[in-house]
Amino acid sequence: MTSHHLLPAAALVAACVLPAALLAQPEHAILSSPTGSAVVEVRIGAVLASNSGTEFDHRLASMHRQFNRLFSYTSYQLVKEERQRVAWGGRASFEIPGGRYVVVIPREYKNDRVSMKVLVIEGARPIIDTVLSLRDRGTFLVGGPRQADGVLILAIGANMVD
């Protein structure tokens, strides 16, 4: 690569990385502070994704990029958002559309990650029974269960309580 190739590339890297690095600082400050809290906040968002309409719920603005990259639906509506504080080893149960349930059992906080058991129960069977870990305030997605004329996308996460 010649020098006239490098100059614009460096400009692009600086333009993208510098703002991201600056904006990231406050979040890192939170994540790096250990907490010995006895409770953890479990949160769930149930999103109805479909190709009926083109509305994107403004409450999902922070997830716009993720949804655009992972899915090709035209409409995203937040149909439920709920948070529950539970003790470690306790269970947080959430009723979601379609007569389904989500049960989250936070297990431990280790290496800046929250370990939890997650059950997604549909009708008469657990369609997901998993143990996973993710960063404090992180969110992982479960998608696919059919709902109305689209599918449900579940955003599940846990926040450490100071």
Next chain:
Amino acid sequence: MTCREVTNLLPLFFDGELDSRQMRALALHSSRCTSCEDELGQLEGLQELLRTIINERVDEIDLSKIWSAIEPKLPARKISATERLRRWWEEAAPRWDMRVPAFAAAAMLAALALYFMTQGRQPGALPTAPQVAIAESNEASIDSLETEADSVALMSDPETSTTLLWVSDDSIVEDVGP
């Protein structure tokens, strides 16, 4: 729920005849009770045996021509903005006179975005409508995964550090989804 109640409900469980409340209670109990989990596992093993036999029969069927029959009927794939940008980049490779102004514009936009975003983070800023929050890194480590669905796909998007479990509950080809 007691172990006896679970044992009585297991046949109904596998027949899909429990209501959601009973199902939930049974699932919770089984996730914490070793003996009930074992009993559930044995019944699942039986189901698995049946499934294996069926799959062996299915394997004998020639499925090689199915995709060529389905593919022409699928809608065109939606191309993401990043993919369009990447293609434009590759096509414009020899024309640096176009790229330099584009870089300048991108840098200005990034600076403007930084300005407005940091303004929004100042203490005392007006509260905004509640939003579903998402952290910078959402990569999840999956330690174990079991499912009763037909199939589950684990996807990870490195660009947004997002982990997705996609549950597919039938074999119908959909025209939407990831």
